Amino acid sequence: MQPLANVTPLKPPPRAGAIEVRNVGQVFRTRSQDVVALEDVSLDIKPGRFVVLVGPSGCGKSTLLMMMAGLRAQTSGTITINGAPIAQPDPNRVGVVFQEASLFPWLTAEDNVEFPLALRGVAKAERRAKAQDALKLVGLEGFGKRHPHELSGGMKQRVSIARGLVQDPPVLLMDEPFAALDEQTRMTMGDELLRIWAATGKTVVFVTHSLTEAVYLADEVIVMSPRPGRIVDQLQVNLPRPRTYEMLSGDAFGALRDRIWRHIRKSA
Amino acid sequence: MQPLANVTPLKPPPRAGAIEVRNVGQVFRTRSQDVVALEDVSLDIKPGRFVVLVGPSGCGKSTLLMMMAGLRAQTSGTITINGAPIAQPDPNRVGVVFQEASLFPWLTAEDNVEFPLALRGVAKAERRAKAQDALKLVGLEGFGKRHPHELSGGMKQRVSIARGLVQDPPVLLMDEPFAALDEQTRMTMGDELLRIWAATGKTVVFVTHSLTEAVYLADEVIVMSPRPGRIVDQLQVNLPRPRTYEMLSGDAFGALRDRIWRHIRKSA
Amino acid sequence: TDTIRVGLPTKTYWPTTIAETAVRQKLFEKEGIKAELTVYRSGAETFEGMAAGAADIILDPPSLVSAGRKKGVMSRIVANAAMGNFGWQLMVPTKSTLEVKDLNGKKVGITAAGSGSDLLALWTIQDKKIDFTRVPVGGGGLVPNLLAGNVDAAVVYSPLSFQVAKSGEAKTILDYATAAPPNLTAGWIVLDKFAEAKPDVVQKAVNALYGAVQFMRANRDVTVKLIADLYEMPPEIAAMEYDNTIMKLETDGDMGAANVPAAVQLSLDLAKLGGLKDIVPVEDVISTKFKPVPTKP
Amino acid sequence: MSAKTLRHLIVVGLLVLWELLPRAGLIPELFLPSLSSTLLAGWNEAAEYGHALAVTLYEVAVSMAFACGGGILLGAIVGSLPRPRLLIMPMVSSLYAVPLVILYPVFTVWLGIGSESKIAFASIYGFLPTMLATAAGIQTIDPQLLLAARSMGATLSQRLVRVIIPAAIPTVLSGLRIGGALVIVGVVVSEMLISSAGIGYLISRYRTILDSPHVFAGVLLVLFMAIAFNTAIRWVERKAAIWQTGTRAGQGAADEVGSGTMQPAT
Amino acid sequence: MQATLTIKLARVAIVIATFALWELLSRTGLANPRLLPSASDTLATLGDLLQRSSVRTDLLVTATEVLTAFALAVPMGALIGFLIAENRYFADVAKPLLFFAFSIPKSIFLPMFILVFGVGFAQKVGFGFFSTIFIVIMSTTTAVESVKAEHLTVARSYGATRAQTAFRVYLPSMLPVLLEALRISMIFNLTGVILAEMYASRDGIGHQIATWGENFQMKQLLAGVVMVAAIAMTFNELIRWVETRCSHWRT
Numbered sequence A, B: 001m002q003p004l005a006n007v008t009p010l011k012p013p014p015r016a017g018a019i020e021v022r023n024v025g026q027v028f029r030t031r032s033q034d035v036v037a038l039e040d041v042s043l044d045i046k047p048g049r050f051v052v053l054v055g056p057s058g059c060g061k062s063t064l065l066m067m068m069a070g071l072r073a074q075t076s077g078t079i080t081i082n083g084a085p086i087a088q089p090d091p092n093r094v095g096v097v098f099q100e101a102s103l104f105p106w107l108t109a110e111d112n113v114e115f116p117l118a119l120r121g122v123a124k125a126e127r128r129a130k131a132q133d134a135l136k137l138v139g140l141e142g143f144g145k146r147h148p149h150e151l152s153g154g155m156k157q158r159v160s161i162a163r164g165l166v167q168d169p170p171v172l173l174m175d176e177p178f179a180a181l182d183e184q185t186r187m188t189m190g191d192e193l194l195r196i197w198a199a200t201g202k203t204v205v206f207v208t209h210s211l212t213e214a215v216y217l218a219d220e221v222i223v224m225s226p227r228p229g230r231i232v233d234q235l236q237v238n239l240p241r242p243r244t245y246e247m248l249s250g251d252a253f254g255a256l257r258d259r260i261w262r263h264i265r266k267s268a
Numbered sequence C: 001t002d003t004i005r006v007g008l009p010t011k012t013y014w015p016t017t018i019a020e021t022a023v024r025q026k027l028f029e030k031e032g033i034k035a036e037l038t039v040y041r042s043g044a045e046t047f048e049g050m051a052a053g054a055a056d057i058i059l060d061p062p063s064l065v066s067a068g069r070k071k072g073v074m075s076r077i078v079a080n081a082a083m084g085n086f087g088w089q090l091m092v093p094t095k096s097t098l099e100v101k102d103l104n105g106k107k108v109g110i111t112a113a114g115s116g117s118d119l120l121a122l123w124t125i126q127d128k129k130i131d132f133t134r135v136p137v138g139g140g141g142l143v144p145n146l147l148a149g150n151v152d153a154a155v156v157y158s159p160l161s162f163q164v165a166k167s168g169e170a171k172t173i174l175d176y177a178t179a180a181p182p183n184l185t186a187g188w189i190v191l192d193k194f195a196e197a198k199p200d201v202v203q204k205a206v207n208a209l210y211g212a213v214q215f216m217r218a219n220r221d222v223t224v225k226l227i228a229d230l231y232e233m234p235p236e237i238a239a240m241e242y243d244n245t246i247m248k249l250e251t252d253g254d255m256g257a258a259n260v261p262a263a264v265q266l267s268l269d270l271a272k273l274g275g276l277k278d279i280v281p282v283e284d285v286i287s288t289k290f291k292p293v294p295t296k297p
Numbered sequence D: 001m002s003a004k005t006l007r008h009l010i011v012v013g014l015l016v017l018w019e020l021l022p023r024a025g026l027i028p029e030l031f032l033p034s035l036s037s038t039l040l041a042g043w044n045e046a047a048e049y050g051h052a053l054a055v056t057l058y059e060v061a062v063s064m065a066f067a068c069g070g071g072i073l074l075g076a077i078v079g080s081l082p083r084p085r086l087l088i089m090p091m092v093s094s095l096y097a098v099p100l101v102i103l104y105p106v107f108t109v110w111l112g113i114g115s116e117s118k119i120a121f122a123s124i125y126g127f128l129p130t131m132l133a134t135a136a137g138i139q140t141i142d143p144q145l146l147l148a149a150r151s152m153g154a155t156l157s158q159r160l161v162r163v164i165i166p167a168a169i170p171t172v173l174s175g176l177r178i179g180g181a182l183v184i185v186g187v188v189v190s191e192m193l194i195s196s197a198g199i200g201y202l203i204s205r206y207r208t209i210l211d212s213p214h215v216f217a218g219v220l221l222v223l224f225m226a227i228a229f230n231t232a233i234r235w236v237e238r239k240a241a242i243w244q245t246g247t248r249a250g251q252g253a254a255d256e257v258g259s260g261t262m263q264p265a266t
Numbered sequence E: 001m002q003a004t005l006t007i008k009l010a011r012v013a014i015v016i017a018t019f020a021l022w023e024l025l026s027r028t029g030l031a032n033p034r035l036l037p038s039a040s041d042t043l044a045t046l047g048d049l050l051q052r053s054s055v056r057t058d059l060l061v062t063a064t065e066v067l068t069a070f071a072l073a074v075p076m077g078a079l080i081g082f083l084i085a086e087n088r089y090f091a092d093v094a095k096p097l098l099f100f101a102f103s104i105p106k107s108i109f110l111p112m113f114i115l116v117f118g119v120g121f122a123q124k125v126g127f128g129f130f131s132t133i134f135i136v137i138m139s140t141t142t143a144v145e146s147v148k149a150e151h152l153t154v155a156r157s158y159g160a161t162r163a164q165t166a167f168r169v170y171l172p173s174m175l176p177v178l179l180e181a182l183r184i185s186m187i188f189n190l191t192g193v194i195l196a197e198m199y200a201s202r203d204g205i206g207h208q209i210a211t212w213g214e215n216f217q218m219k220q221l222l223a224g225v226v227m228v229a230a231i232a233m234t235f236n237e238l239i240r241w242v243e244t245r246c247s248h249w250r251t
């Protein structure tokens, strides 16, 4: 296990986080009928890439993430991470930040962040230090002792992000992590995330509804169609890194954003 | 009680939904210390206005909404709707769409939407018809029989919006209702909301983190500062209605958006 | 017509046979009263039932009458039902070689502390100058625990004693019917209030009950069949119950008889062994107002 | 008037009634001896009662460990695994449907007549409700929380200890309450049925000879055990209040802490 | 989730295995057959018993008593439990007292029930009620406390009345806990009525069972116990049926 990246953001260590999704399908059986959520999805994500997933509400983004995390079995197809299939969650390979904050209501913010470390038996002092760092990173210094019901919606989401970061897995799956944040916080958090990513060489799969955010963050944007979810486009974002806010108004940026926008409009 | 607006969007009937917030403060007592969430907030919202509330995460927007809804008592100050203080929730005056969908897991989507009507004893057939309309409006036709755990994050949020709309109260308080939606759905929903608002003469208080959305929807944008939450700016948006997507790239729009942006940046 | 509510301490106990015979032979009807039989869990519960006003006449030992008077429940024995512990036996498993004298330091099963079987066990300890532990195992636990070896011996009531003896599972090492000194083990009891308010009903009731005893003595076959039906047991055991218990019961029940006070006193003295502290004089426990005139069938 | 005052007043009222009703002859002493005579009876035989209490307390303590510990653990396991739950729960609740009290005298055949059989009986008696309540409480847990824990690699036992039990705390506590009370009842009842030691034995012995003051002295001791247990549970409850955030129970706890601005629900 | 076929089969298998083990223990003499008559003997006895009209009457009497007590105790207990959970003041006053009442062996009070009700229907029902109500109260309180605060807030925002909140929010979210409570309550209720019948009665199945026990009629005793257990299990299954119908939204 490597130390938490943000403490020493010096050299990008090589991390192994190749994700291969092959002809994956997901069918939900409900009382009334069968719902095809995903159909024949194939993806190849190279280690260390920042991949953003966009698509209309209900197209199967969360479902795909859950399958990559080993939290839900696909109906058909295979998913491998570093060549090995993921039959069950493996926090050493994959970390997840859920769409709904899903904090443990009986734990304080810092205990929530420490939770994954506690599971691995990390010593108390080390755990606490890492949790403090992570909370600071998401702008919640001083809120460690609060319980989730004492936090605002956005604050809860940030605690959840901190919990995901503190695990420091080679693959990080993030499901609309910034949805409840204001634009300012969102930008800061996005930059932080990029910094950590650059420093640690993680593979990140990131779901968002903001196309600006998608282009700003991604190496690659994957556009999905509405039910049954399929991949309709896969764009390489070749803007230089580090990204700057100036790029947002550049033509290249606008063109990419527009292309995604058209896809989504068309499919809706 | 008036019929659900979207069925006959013809004449804007006068609705009485004046909100007066006078020197309101809110202090939370937690185990460790007292948290001043809001301090001396005063607001005057004229009936039929579309007011958008923006501000950094944790600044007290949800808290303010909860107080307007009579779901939480303020520590100091007074809040009146149509001149009468709201000591407790009154669904005839105020409807709420919560930040977290908070659907009842044991009810199907349509039963969730019907819930407020069922409470008032509306007949089954009428209820069902209204719920179907509302679900259609949020793009969830055909999903009425699903239970919340069978819906995606954005779908749950839309059910929650439908539940708020079906009540048709003169004042509608909406806490980040579109946060989990993709841009396309978000825009459609925004337009629908404006249409309903225009047709019914409701007063709407709307929280969002998207400044574009704020300017696009609002008559008036209220900007709040971070803890302790105070009102730092109150902007009249004098763009003509109906609003169009073209306006988004206009100068007036840009100027307003920038002004809000600067406020938020400054205060963060 | 008046109804008399008869409280019986358990179903498979001779008072039930008497009362059932009286009912089936319509002896209560002949006396011009109606009877309603209620079965209780044990003697103490029956007494509580009467004290609570749910029974008018019950069968119990004198010790309970005595204890009851100290607790504000005023009742007396109006008719003498039995002068011995008929059918009560100290039993050991058939394979056991234990004699009564060998029980020193052993465990002996009784139904409940302070109950009739406890008194007999205590009497045994005193009389045989031995010491053993009395283990209350409840009526239902008596034979099972004896057979399982949890107790070395048990004080068993009839007709259970006959039944297990007959089946060859256990044998008798002491028969209390003959071994224990005759004392007034059980009598028909009514509340003083009731005796004063409705003496005629009490009189009629005891008439019917003793009429039943007479009838049973005179009609062996009918009675054996009744016992077999009531207790759900084979006729041969019913016959043993008839011969060893029913035939030994008091036939006239007169509390004025000369031997009664001493027999009651002895009964109370035995109860003292079991921890009874609330002893009242014999004359407070008995009533000589009623002399049963057996109803003719 | 504070709730505590009123409660104490009610208790005092009940005690006064207990003294007066029998004295006034409204209830025969056989059914309810006056408080003073009960206390006197207990005092006179203090040694005997003390010894019996020791026996009973020992049995209660051991049974409590089995019933509550085992009940919570098994309830949590069974409740969190859907398949075993479907398979086992009907069996368990059916098992509980067998009227054990009736069979108890027969049970002693195999379990002996000493403390073991009481412990076995009371453990089963208290175990099942604790387990059933826990398992039912588990079902009200937000599945999202379990998903989150799983994603972080929580093993089954970690999920149990760190997620399921804390999340089900309100139900588990009440299971504990019910289970604990039943353990006390179970030990006393089984002592009443079959035994030669313990409070239950004294109760049934004195009852057989209609010595009601001594019976109620025993009952009073049982009551004291219940009070002690209740105090212990309340202590745990206060400690655990923080775990119940987000539920009605938690709201109550929050009120206690003093977020005085909260309005009463409904 | 519904019971799948395999689970149903597994259940049947377990039942059969239990009976087989019982039969085996008794037949091989591992358990003294006098103390544990074989399953087949017991079931045969059960068949005989059910032929008897007296036993059928007893069953009917007991069933009536049990159902009456249950129908009285559950709504009343649930109401009190609900009030306690809803009203802090009432809760602080009553909760410990109820708990103490719950912790005392109820059979001590059997004589008092005879004192008040005499021997008969009312006394059985009364004692059944008394044995049941405390557990209903305590379970309801817990169930109420497990309700999510956010759901209450939503209902409040729609102006739900007290009754509406009770029936539309509390009831559905408490259902799993509540049904479990019902199940346990039924068992307490049944035991209570049977104890009251054993204590003093003219009819009823508890009375019969007590007699069989004291008479060392093990076959009849076991058959009687199986009979009572069967009634309780039928009730259990009834609740399970309700459960599967109502809780399908839980994953």
Ligand SMILES: Nc1ncnc2c1ncn2[C@@H]1O[C@H](COP(=O)(O)OP(=O)(O)OP(=O)(O)O)[C@@H](O)[C@H]1O
Residues within 6 Å of the ligand: A028, A029, A030, A035, A037, A055, A056, A057, A058, A059, A060, A061, A062, A063, A064, A099, A227, B149, B150, B151, B152, B153, B154, B155, B180, B182
């Ligand atoms: N447990 C389930 N049972 C049945 N259908 C389900 C279940 N979970 C998800 N679905 C359906 O699968 C589809 C995809 O859901 P998913 O949550 O992956 O969407 P999403 O892309 O994450 O949407 P959003 O942006 O709104 O979060 C939806 O139509 C949803 O209704």
Ligand SMILES: Nc1ncnc2c1ncn2[C@@H]1O[C@H](COP(=O)(O)OP(=O)(O)OP(=O)(O)O)[C@@H](O)[C@H]1O
Residues within 6 Å of the ligand: A149, A150, A151, A152, A153, A154, A155, A180, A182, B028, B029, B030, B035, B037, B055, B056, B057, B058, B059, B060, B061, B062, B063, B064, B099, B227, D259
């Ligand atoms: N129950 C509570 N106890 C203590 N503090 C609370 C409680 N509820 C809210 N707060 C605090 O009050 C402040 C305002 O919270 P609120 O939920 O109103 O923020 P918000 O503006 O809606 O933020 P967001 O955009 O993240 O939803 C926050 O600092 C939060 O921590």
Ligand SMILES: [Mg+2]
Residues within 6 Å of the ligand: A061, A062, A063, A099, A175, B152, B153, B154
């Ligand atoms: Mg999603």
Ligand SMILES: [Mg+2]
Residues within 6 Å of the ligand: A152, A153, A154, B061, B062, B063, B099, B175
């Ligand atoms: Mg908020």
